[in-house]
Amino acid sequence: MELTRLPILKPALKSRYPQLAVFIVMLAGYIFAILAGFIGTPVGSRNFSIVFVWIAWWAILILVAVPFFGRGWCAVCPIPLPGEWLQRGAVLNPPDKKPKWLNLRWPKFLRNIWLQNISFLLLALFSSVLLTTPNITAIILAAMLFAAIGLSMVFERRSFCRYLCPVGGFIGLYSQTAPIELRIKEKQVCVVCDGKPCYNGSQTGYGCPWDVFPGGLRKNTYCGLCMECIRTCPHDNIAINLRPFSADLAKPSARIDEAFKAFIMLASAMIYAGVLLGPWGALKDAAYNVGTSAWLIYAIIFLAIIFAVLPGFFALGILKTKSALPLKQRFASFATALIPLGLMFWVAFSLSFVLTNASYILASLSDPLGLGWNLFGTASTAWKPMLTSILAPAQTLALVGGLIWSARTAQKAANEIKSSSIPVITFCFIVTLVMLWLLL
């Protein structure tokens, strides 16, 4: 179903101003969060930066934006904006023919998501400190803003979003499951289109910031939903479609970087569930005391689970399955089945800590800088976990649903590559049991 046919949505997307208005608010909010992290109280649960980034934003991202809108967050994310505006030398106007800055192509050997895998893992290893310490959060937020600006000066388009953003990697991976997609309407129109302004830019707008030719879009992973091609397409050939969930997963990816992204996300959801929600004090201490030998052991185990234990068992499982494909390709194709499972692991994990900590949002809203304000009369809202009675059933539902969804995906992948899905489904079943045990 084509959403861009809706009479309100189409002009709202064609025009730059609604999105620009959202951008300005988002950017102001982002800068405010950085500042609050530096000058506000060092007590994480009362600091706007921690509460709004790691509780409110995370809840919206993982429970709503990613499952239902795919890269919907990327469409309004403020991080690339200053860099992009500087790169183009304009907010609204298309850039000059002659580039203002270096405008280099991104190096070929880095044209994959390994850097995103690494940047996510770097944050994940320090997450206990990052998620609780306002000034560390502020430093990371500022660093991302400046990294995006810096890369925009050196490389063309949004290199930060496409190749470095620690969040963008998994949003892209999981956006394949979303019921929203941006696609072309008629292939033939693109084939004969002169100049391909959606990729190269034109007088009406700039070329795809994500370095994607919309005519070739088969899956959501690298389309940032910036909506620019809707504005530049001279043939009105771009549509936003409503589609069944996980449509992109029917044809499994064969990329090993994406396969490991699936493992990284699946494993870190499990490790987080153990460290942040589990009853093991020593584990929490090890994760929190960055730089100590306990933390080093924790980091090694963390990486071993992600890169050796889980992929190892997974590879062992599919080792003996009959297929014409070599193991590496089978591994990458079958890892597609872990995408819905990983997403639902994150949903189940996030439900727990978001519902537990949501009451901090009200308090922080009334006193965002910790100066004793009470803007909305909610400053003294006491900490109280919400909806505790539905938490366990909702988590179970998410995990069991994820398992079924994964099994279906595994079957489709098995059909594609003419192999058996049983080892993959068994693997999914076992990790789901472990996750159930960790969460409940």
Add this chain to the structure above:
Amino acid sequence: MKRLELLSRILITLAIVGAVGTPLYFWSRTPLIHARIAENGGWTPDVIRANVGEPLHLKLTSDDVVHGFAVGQMDMQSVDVLPGKVTDLTLIFDKPGIYTFYCTRWCGLNHWRMRGTIEVGGSSSDTQPASAPLYVTLKINIDAPHNAPTIPVQKPSALRGQSFSTQLPITNSTNYYRANSPYQVFDELSNTSLTETERWDVAAYLWQSNTTAESLANGQRLYAQNCAACHGENGAGDGVFADDLTALGATLQRSMTGDNKMTMQTPADFTDPKRMMGASPALLQGKILRGGMGTGMPMWGSIFTEEQIWDLIAYLYSFQFEYQK
């Protein structure tokens, strides 16, 4: 298009300036007093200025754990300072001088170091010169040991002591009580016909008759709030921090800056009869007033009033004596 581009740039600039400027403006105009555990800096700022008779508005916040705030020598309820929250407080000083404010919650091993001063300027009509405390006039060396050579076999009873007290050669004056230790009373009675146990009972009676139930209750309250963290609820020197001190072992000798200047001792045990029978109220007053000089015992002279200290001392002896209910 040109005009819209300009307008967008202006809007973006305004948004950024607003997002930076607004919080900075309010932040710089709201001076907070931050409380952190002593190892991380204690109170910031730790010197506050005020004027006599003018209300002093304070906004207190904690950057880590729950702390408390109170000003010594002042009749005020202590307030809690909660992590990430702001506690508003207004104080009025009616006399100039340097006041000590301090943490009233047992926030950590160095809790007692969490102090700051309020310098109250202005003039006052009733300036009284401070008189030297009793231990100074009596020339008691409060750092020397004052253990009693002998100790009672059973807990001395004020009730039993009362019956002998009328026929005794010693006075029951406050001055006498404050200047002498129970052992000195015991010793002075050595040429009477009383048995040793009876002589200790007389000391117990003397001590009780120099206090009141109200003073004892007040002393107990002060003790529970301020002393029990180290000296223990039952006076045995086994408070919650005493365990921490023991656990620290050798590092206990180290000051917060890392040098080995400290001679932190285990907190005094008030249930030890040797210590308490040999200590006069004047000696204890000196220790409380001045503190332990390098041990973990803080100086309380700037915090407790003289009366509070005498109440506290009266309560300390109740760990030794059986008082009438």
